[in-house]
Amino acid sequence: MTIEQLTSGALAAGFSQAGALNPSSINCNPLVRDMCAACAAYGKTWVCPPACGTIEECQERIGRFSTGLIVQTTGQLEDEFDGETTMETMAKHADNVSRYYKELRGNYPGDSMMCLGAGGCNRCNPCTYPGEPCRFPDEQNSSMEAYGMVVAETCKANGIDYYYGKCTITFVSCYLFQ
Numbered sequence: 001m002t003i004e005q006l007t008s009g010a011l012a013a014g015f016s017q018a019g020a021l022n023p024s025s026i027n028c029n030p031l032v033r034d035m036c037a038a039c040a041a042y043g044k045t046w047v048c049p050p051a052c053g054t055i056e057e058c059q060e061r062i063g064r065f066s067t068g069l070i071v072q073t074t075g076q077l078e079d080e081f082d083g084e085t086t087m088e089t090m091a092k093h094a095d096n097v098s099r100y101y102k103e104l105r106g107n108y109p110g111d112s113m114m115c116l117g118a119g120g121c122n123r124c125n126p127c128t129y130p131g132e133p134c135r136f137p138d139e140q141n142s143s144m145e146a147y148g149m150v151v152a153e154t155c156k157a158n159g160i161d162y163y164y165g166k167c168t169i170t171f172v173s174c175y176l177f178q
Helices: 003-012 030-036 055-063 083-105 151-157
Strands: 017-021 067-076 113-116 168-177
Touching: 003 017, 003 067, 003 083, 067 083, 083 113, 083 168, 151 168
Parallel strands: none
Antiparallel strands: 017 067, 067 168, 113 168
16 A cells, blocks of 8 residues: 555544654654653553563564554643543544554555554453463554654654644554555
């Protein structure tokens, strides 16, 4: 698929914005990964650190892909404290990511595609980590931050806005392709 087809498909899938992503622009920063340690999911799921791999392993995985797509879902908040719209926008983004991922799988089977989402996986409660294998390995996606990405920098490096004005919230994910 061309980047134009991927972008138009993403917009049709419900994303607010979508654009080309050059995987070589992605920098896996250990300082971002260090912030993951404060998260309640750290060390408790297959898609979060340390299970998702070292920073070096994440950078190597990203390096296997030749092209990519950044997708965003933006919500309009009533005010800066509008938690309800934030949660609704996050859920909408997660649904968009999952639905488009399944749609893309027909063209990108196996290791020819990887998705990095916004936030960790919450499909199983509790996660089987570390004692049992993941129940849904084909649907796993780590967060961009778990891979050490500064999301705003990745967007900027690829000519995609990150901030859409006061009282907006934007969730960002990406798909990488071979």
